[in-house]
Amino acid sequence: MRVLIVEDDDAMASALLAAVGSAGLDGHRVARGSDALLAHRDFDVVLLDLGLPDMDGLEVLRKLRQVTHCPILILTARDDERSVVLGLRQGADDYLVKPVKLVELLARIEAVARRVARGGGTVAHSLRAGPVSVDLDRREAAVDGRALHLTATEFELLALLVRHAGSVVTREQILDALWGDAFLTTSRSLDVHLSGLRSKLSLPGFIVNVRGVGYRIETAPHGVRPGEAGRP
16 A cells, blocks of 8 residues: 655654554655645555645645545644644544554554445445435435535445444444544544534434434435435
């Protein structure tokens, strides 16, 4: 797997390169946002610092999301709500606050890699829960035929909940399924992605909070054969 590290601090970049290299990954570093926009096509995962010398990291993220679905992890020294929430809502898969812990960094990269591999299947199949249909092959979702423009993580979250509709999915199960390790991943990412998903669904009461446990979609799921997504 090739990892693009977008980081202007030489010491931090060297540490990140050593970390991904120790896991057998192929890391490459650029120091400017403009260089990341040119180089991203050759990489499987992007580690994106928000404090770049030529342009704001959130602007780089926004432009990357217009042209690629490649997993993007934000690296930030700004442990403030605004930067993190904006980054996640603009399509980042997750975030890490510097200084980054090696075990956490590698766990996050492994998690997004598994997610990409899981989405690469060739067998078309879909799910439905009430008015919501999820095409797992095309990675498309809709509400009563209205297409939902979801981030990669929002799609994975919706698919997981729809697949288990009628049953409670705990926060730990969601964190483990989407980010790889519930004990390493901050739940703040989940809260932001869930908020964004609910807003795009515009279905009050569809995703129910089960206090202290997790979340549940009330409508029972139905498997849909290939080509049947969207039929009544």
